[in-house]
Amino acid sequence: MEIVAATLILLGIVFFFGAVIGLLRFPDFFTRMHAAGKGDTLSTVLIIGGFILYNFSQGGDAANWNVLVKLCFIAIFIMLTSPTSTHALMKAGYESGNDPETLDDEEPEEKEENVS
Amino acid sequence: MKKLAGIVVFTVGLILLYGVSSLDDFPSWGTPDSPANKSPLSQYFIKNTIVDTEVPNMVTAVLADYRGYDTMFETVVIFVAGLGIFAVVRVFEHGGASRVVTADTKPDIIITNTCRLLIPLIQLFALYVLAHGHSSPGGGFQGGVIMGASFILVALAWDLDIALKRFSEKQAFICSGIGILIYAGFGLASVFLGEEFLNYGIIHKILPGVDSPEMARYYAMLGVEIGVMFTVTSIMFLIYGLLATRGKMTAGL
Numbered sequence: 001m002e003i004v005a006a007t008l009i010l011l012g013i014v015f016f017f018g019a020v021i022g023l024l025r026f027p028d029f030f031t032r033m034h035a036a037g038k039g040d041t042l043s044t045v046l047i048i049g050g051f052i053l054y055n056f057s058q059g060g061d062a063a064n065w066n067v068l069v070k071l072c073f074i075a076i077f078i079m080l081t082s083p084t085s086t087h088a089l090m091k092a093g094y095e096s097g098n099d100p101e102t103l104d105d106e107e108p109e110e111k112e113e114n115v116s
Numbered sequence: 117m118k119k120l121a122g123i124v125v126f127t128v129g130l131i132l133l134y135g136v137s138s139l140d141d142f143p144s145w146g147t148p149d150s151p152a153n154k155s156p157l158s159q160y161f162i163k164n165t166i167v168d169t170e171v172p173n174m175v176t177a178v179l180a181d182y183r184g185y186d187t188m189f190e191t192v193v194i195f196v197a198g199l200g201i202f203a204v205v206r207v208f209e210h211g212g213a214s215r216v217v218t219a220d221t222k223p224d225i226i227i228t229n230t231c232r233l234l235i236p237l238i239q240l241f242a243l244y245v246l247a248h249g250h251s252s253p254g255g256g257f258q259g260g261v262i263m264g265a266s267f268i269l270v271a272l273a274w275d276l277d278i279a280l281k282r283f284s285e286k287q288a289f290i291c292s293g294i295g296i297l298i299y300a301g302f303g304l305a306s307v308f309l310g311e312e313f314l315n316y317g318i319i320h321k322i323l324p325g326v327d328s329p330e331m332a333r334y335y336a337m338l339g340v341e342i343g344v345m346f347t348v349t350s351i352m353f354l355i356y357g358l359l360a361t362r363g364k365m366t367a368g369l
Binding site for chain 2: 080081091
């Protein structure tokens with residue numbers, strides 16, 4: 001059980017790492033939010049799932065059940081709120097005229113990279 | 117210029133590190149002989165809080181009972197902050213001169229539905245934080261901020277007009293005043309029963325079902341925290357509304 005928990009937590013950290021790289025490397029606002037939103041949600045839920053399993057493996061006295069239920073609630077609320085806030089940010093970005101990058105934009109950006 | 121600033125920051129940082137680490141007049145971390153722990157006052161609180169007030173959380177007991185005056189006027193400070201922002205920012209539209217800000221987009225269906233689901237839970241959690249201030253971290257200020265955030269969430273997800281329909285400006289100001297009156301009311305009740313202001317122990321004479329001064333202090337602390345929560349909730353919401361709409365209190369963002 002503890003090995004499974006540790007695997008889940010490590011997997012969560014891997015996804016966090018992917019989210020960070022996406023946030024830094026993707027070209028425009030929307031792809032960055034995509035990386036941040038998805039990676040963040042999944043990795044947080046995975047890490048909390050690992051905590052839950054670890055807690056479960058420690059035996060079932062009252063305090064542990066208390067922590068376990070709270071962790072479940074945290075996971076549920078993060079699964080609800082994180083995608084919603086990503087959606088809200090995306091919509092706000094789109095409505096304030098932040099156009100997504102398309103294939104047409106690619107060439108000038110490469111030129112810019114060459115210049116710099 | 118950047119290098120100069122860097123040098124200054126670095127030097128100051130080094131001095132600070134030296135100041136907090138190597139001097140001998142600072143006690144080491146967590147030692148029981150630190151001056152703050154050795155003083156008779158903190159020893160008194162550690163030993164007698166549970167005896168005096170039946171409250172396991174010392175912080176709440178010190179904040180709402182032993183140091184009640186301070187917390188009461190902290191609440192007044194929050195009230196005055198709300199009033200001050202109201203006085204500085206609020207614009208009443210007499211002529212047609214001022215620009216009317218209207219919400220040009222419809223509220224988003226995903227956001228509003230998630231908020232519909234979450235806002236009751238947020239408010240329930242606020243009440244939990246308030247009521248659990250005695251035995252775990254929490255209390256009136258924290259619960260009030262969470263409760264105020266739930267109203268702000270209504271204003272963010274729909275718009276301010278809809279939030280104001282549920283909790284109008286006038287109601288918010290009345291509620292913030294009521295909060296302070298609840299707090300002062302507990303103080304005055306103990307004065308009328310023959311004790312000092314905010315010395316809650318005597319209230320057990322009028323509280324039904326409470327027979328010891330200790331439990332009276334316990335419940336009076338809860339009452340006082342409820343007063344704090346009223347004030348903090350409404351002032352949080354007011355400050356958001358006033359600042360987000362530049363004092364017009366319509367539509368917004």
